[in-house]
Amino acid sequence: MSIPFFLTVAYAGAGFHGWQVQSTLRSGQGVLWEALRRLDPEAPLPQGTGRTDAGVHARAQGVLIHVTRVWEPYRLLAALNAHLPHDIRVMEARPAAPGFFPRQHAVAKRYVYRLGFGPAADPLQAAFRWHIYQAMPLNLNAMALAIKPLLGTHDFSSFRCVECVAKTPIRSLHGIGLVDVEGGIDLVFEGSSFLMHQVRIMAGTLVDVGRGRRSPDSLAGLLQAKDRRLAGPTAPPHGLCLEKVWYEAKWGLGEISPFGART
Structure with a gap:
């Protein structure tokens, strides 16, 4: 079972080489994925709305994630933030409809x-x-x-x-x-x-x-x-x-x- 959630993610860009995951450099997408896999080891890569450049900030990066268990949105938000560093935070979590893709x-x-x-x-x-x-x-x-x-x-x-x-x-x-x-x-x-x-x-x-x-x-x-x-x-x-x-x-x-x- 794959359950989609939509997250609003904020981060201070100075500590990230952009949003998109990279093999050796710290990225918003990569750090969020690490936190997500602490809760759900089989979770796929989170999908964001925009590819912010290295050093650029975000207050409203829209992110689609999929989890394999049922979560109350506020508990999912709190659990993710417990595993995230101080310069990136999930500000909102809500269920997403099947077929939604943030960039598209x-x-x-x-x-x-x-x-x-x-x-x-x-x-x-x-x-x-x-x-x-x-x-x-x-x-x-x-x-x-x-x-x-x-x-x-x-x-x-x-x-x-x-x-x-x-x-x-x-x-x-x-x-x-x-x-x-x-x-x-x-x-x-x-x-x-x-x-x-x-x-x-x-x-x-x-x-x-x-x-x-x-x-x-x-x-x-x-x-x-x-x-x-x-x-x-x-x-x-x-x-x-x-x-x-x-x-x-x-x-x-x-x-x-x-x-x-x-x-």
Whole structure:
């Protein structure tokens, strides 16, 4: 008997070489599997929603597991957390319907890239923010103007890591928000799915705009060029966090996507 459960997993990315299991390096998927096999030695590999990069955090990594005994959800959550290290935790556990697969049935994701400002990096936030050192503050108005061409469905080859193996560079970006927070701003990216390093390259490019290194009206041409070499730097991984995932409504896993089905 195989009983499916859906987990919401959070982890601090600094201690992981990404989510996906690797033979010799520590990964979120691998560490969770070790804990799961302490409870159920025959349990298959947990399946996640997104492949976060090395050093990237997650607050809402959706994970499908299968167990061979009946569990109360809160007892399963507590048992897994008892075997997990401090930098990764199961935040929610619930039964999953047969046929559900998180990566296939996710319709939208929210990533947040956090920027820190000021003369020195706040030591209580430095592990989760890219601190911007400069004499003049970023031009947030210019950054806001630069966002518009990125919205919608486009070929995002200019914002795609050269190692990306996605079958197509076409993605739908629903929104980018600049949210004022204490000590900096949050760049909020919402889309159907994202290419490898796409959010980090967009964040680095927008910071270039804020620094005055490129004009806010240059991003439309950058998209059309389909050339990664023309975009800004890849922002460091520790500023990025997978914050939310929406799934197809029929599976009953949280809020219905405000963006409709994935395109």
